[in-house]
Amino acid sequence: MSLRKLLMIKYWYKQFSQYPPDHPDYWRIRLIEHSLLITTSYFIILTLINLFYFEGYQYALLDGSGLVISLGIYYRFRSTGHVKITAWAVTLMVASLIMLFVISTKGYSHSLFWATLIPPFSFFLIGRTWGTFISCICFSVCAFLVYLQTQNPQPVTFSKGSLFNVIEVCVAQILLFRFYEKTRFSAYKKLALRNLEIQKMAETDKLTGLYNREKLDFALDTLLTTPAANTSMTTETTNAIKQTDEAPIIYQPYADDHPLTNHQTTQDLLSKQAVTQYPISVAIIDIDHFKQINDNHGHLIGDKVLCQLAQLLQNQMRNDDLLARWGGEEFVVVLPNTTLADAIELTERLRLYIAMQNIKGMELTISLGVAQYRLEDSAHSLLDRADKALYSAKSGGRNCVAAA
Numbered sequence: 505m506s507l508r509k510l511l512m513i514k515y516w517y518k519q520f521s522q523y524p525p526d527h528p529d530y531w532r533i534r535l536i537e538h539s540l541l542i543t544t545s546y547f548i549i550l551t552l553i554n555l556f557y558f559e560g561y562q563y564a565l566l567d568g569s570g571l572v573i574s575l576g577i578y579y580r581f582r583s584t585g586h587v588k589i590t591a592w593a594v595t596l597m598v599a600s601l602i603m604l605f606v607i608s609t610k611g612y613s614h615s616l617f618w619a620t621l622i623p624p625f626s627f628f629l630i631g632r633t634w635g636t637f638i639s640c641i642c643f644s645v646c647a648f649l650v651y652l653q654t655q656n657p658q659p660v661t662f663s664k665g666s667l668f669n670v671i672e673v674c675v676a677q678i679l680l681f682r683f684y685e686k687t688r689f690s691a692y693k694k695l696a697l698r699n700l701e702i703q704k705m706a707e708t709d710k711l712t713g714l715y716n717r718e719k720l721d722f723a724l725d726t727l728l729t730t731p732a733a734n735t736s737m738t739t740e741t742t743n744a745i746k747q748t749d750e751a752p753i754i755y756q757p758y759a760d761d762h763p764l765t766n767h768q769t770t771q772d773l774l775s776k777q778a779v780t781q782y783p784i785s786v787a788i789i790d791i792d793h794f795k796q797i798n799d800n801h802g803h804l805i806g807d808k809v810l811c812q813l814a815q816l817l818q819n820q821m822r823n824d825d826l827l828a829r830w831g832g833e834e835f836v837v838v839l840p841n842t843t844l845a846d847a848i849e850l851t852e853r854l855r856l857y858i859a860m861q862n863i864k865g866m867e868l869t870i871s872l873g874v875a876q877y878r879l880e881d882s883a884h885s886l887l888d889r890a891d892k893a894l895y896s897a898k899s900g901g902r903n904c905v906a907a908a
């Protein structure tokens with residue numbers, strides 16, 4: 505059994521349905537609940553210590569009042585869920601009780617230490633502006649107390665009270681900053697995950713889950729404008745561009761001795777970089793007569809066909825290939841380390857493979873246009889040549905591969 509359960513602390517924390525974890529006030533609520541738990545526990549302990557150990561009834565009364573106020577705020581907060589009012593109430597309660605204690609002891613017995621708790625409380629709960637304001641007032645009072653002492657200097661004594669004050673404040677500070685660090689870490693983590701989600705959404709085609717056209721354009725531009733890309737396409741380069749955290753499961757359709765399966769290591773590629781150019785090819789894939797599928801079976805079935813075809817194509821890709829939906833019923837695949845001849849062979853296999861599949865009860869065919877990167881090419885001109893090749897494939901009767 506965990507300590508939290510043992511002390512029944514978990515019952516202290518209420519899950520407000522109106523403040524889910526992604527609500528801006530979520531962590532403020534956690535802090536209010538933590539703070540009230542800490543103040544309540546502190547006031548219970550201090551009341552008992554002052555009553556039975558120091559027999560300081562005046563301080564025990566002060567701590568007892570703090571305990572009642574703390575529980576009152578907690579009860580009200582649980583029943584109303586008012587964050588702003590509670591945050592102010594907690595801050596004012598903590599600040600005024602600390603200052604009452606510091607003033608009543610005239611700063612003796614290291615009671616001034618307690619004032620150091622005011623900035624963390626007030627800044628976390630009521631924000632920078634009001635936190636600064638309240639901290640300044642409290643510290644001004646502390647400075648004034650010290651000034652008064654300088655008018656009539658007394659020798660400083662270290663009592664047991666000093667020891668308790670120092671220890672209690674240190675423990676409270678550590679707890680507060682642990683909490684602060686936890687919220688900060690959680691907020692950054694959430695932000696990083698959100699950014700990843702947004703980035704993924706921005707580069708993914710909603711329907712098929714493949715990369716979208718923006719991502720393809722960016723990846724191709726990066727490949728072709730990276731100096732190394734003109735001479736060497738390494739596995740690392742393409743993987744960095746893909747930036748994919750969940751690498752697709754690759755089904756290797758080629759024979760073991762096929763040149764495309766013999767991936768060279770990065771080291772091999774780099775060592776050859778100076779003397780060899782590593783080719784890049786692209787292929788545009790277009791479904792034949794897709795309009796008829798929509799017309800005969802409806803757009804929803806058409807969508808399902810697109811999704812299944814996308815999955816089948818993705819399963820046929822090699823690690824370094826980058827498949828994207830270009831728009832409508834067209835897909836583009838970027839083939840690093842692939843000559844035009846290899847790209848033709850590869851896409852021909854792909855065409856035959858798709859022609860053999862049963863997709864939503866239909867037999868589909870695809871036409872493909874292939875082009876290899878030339879030094880004078882831009883991403884646009886490369887795709888344009890592949891598109892022209894696709895046009896030839898279409899006008900050549902469809903269900904075939906044409907190269908530019």
Ligand SMILES: Nc1nc2c(ncn2[C@@H]2O[C@H](COP(=O)(O)OP(=O)(O)OP(=O)(O)O)[C@@H](O)[C@H]2O)c(=O)[nH]1
Pocket residue numbers: 711790791792793794795796798802803804805806807810831832833898902
């Ligand atoms: N279901 C569905 N259809 C789409 C989507 N995007 C484009 N289309 C359809 O794809 C069809 C493309 O038709 P066309 O450009 O005439 O091409 P095609 O019928 O495949 O003929 P060819 O390419 O010449 O073989 C149109 O009917 C579009 O409405 C989509 O996201 N979902």
